[in-house]
Amino acid sequence: MSRIGLKPIVIPAGVDFSVDEANTVTVKGPNGTLTQDVNKDITITVNGSEITL
Numbered sequence: 001m002s003r004i005g006l007k008p009i010v011i012p013a014g015v016d017f018s019v020d021e022a023n024t025v026t027v028k029g030p031n032g033t034l035t036q037d038v039n040k041d042i043t044i045t046v047n048g049s050e051i052t053l
Contacts, residue, residue: 008050017051019044 011017015029023038038044045052 005053008047008052011046011049011051017046019046 012029015027018026019038020026023040023042023044025036025038025044027034042053
């Protein structure tokens with residue numbers, strides 16, 4: 001695995017990030033909304049304003 005995949009992702013101010021039980025990621029920001037299904041083998045953790053995979 002690459003080392004960049006181990007780094008946390010910082011959520012910018014004004015952006016809402018959510019993950020549901022089906023591992024669907026939704027990101028809402030000032031430019032619109034994006035939704036993406038993520039493989040269930042990947043664990044997504046949100047800690048404050050950081051995301052780790």
